[in-house]
Amino acid sequence: SPDLLRGASRPSELSSAAQLRELTGFTATQIGRIFGVSRRAVQGWIAGATMARHHEEKMARVLGQVRQIAGPEEQRRAAILRSDRGPSIFAQWAEEGRDGRILQPSALSGADLLKS
Numbered sequence: 001s002p003d004l005l006r007g008a009s010r011p012s013e014l015s016s017a018a019q020l021r022e023l024t025g026f027t028a029t030q031i032g033r034i035f036g037v038s039r040r041a042v043q044g045w046i047a048g049a050t051m052a053r054h055h056e057e058k059m060a061r062v063l064g065q066v067r068q069i070a071g072p073e074e075q076r077r078a079a080i081l082r083s084d085r086g087p088s089i090f091a092q093w094a095e096e097g098r099d100g101r102i103l104q105p106s107a108l109s110g111a112d113l114l115k116s
Contacts, residue, residue: 016059017045023066024080025073034062034093062093 014022020031028042035042035055045051051059069076080089087095 015046015048016051016056016063017042020059020063020066021046023063023073023076025077030090034090035059036094058093058096065089 017031020026021028026034028039028046031042032039035058037055041049045055066076066080069079071079082088083091
């Protein structure tokens with residue numbers, strides 16, 4: 001059917017950034033704050049540009065958490081932004097982008113391997 005051939009018409013065909021935007025109603029600027037990137041970078045992701053591996057991993061975690069929040073987009077967004085019980089989920093995600101980035105360990109040298 002012609003409807004199946006239209007790009008990005010089904011959630012599985014949307015980029016992960018577009019899915020996040022659709023599920024939360026967040027702007028590209030807000031999504032950029034979560035990942036520590038510019039609005040333009042997010043717009044590229046929405047259009048299908050490749051994300052860095054650490055951003056892909058964080059996006060998978062964020063989308064998993066968003067999908068666990070019941071209700072329509074407005075309720076999800078409100079739940080993510082709610083801060084009456086401490087830092088909001090949004091603030092926690094944004095802070096993780098600054099301080100909690102998963103660092104890749106450096107490779108061990110041959111001398112280091114011999115010491116073990």
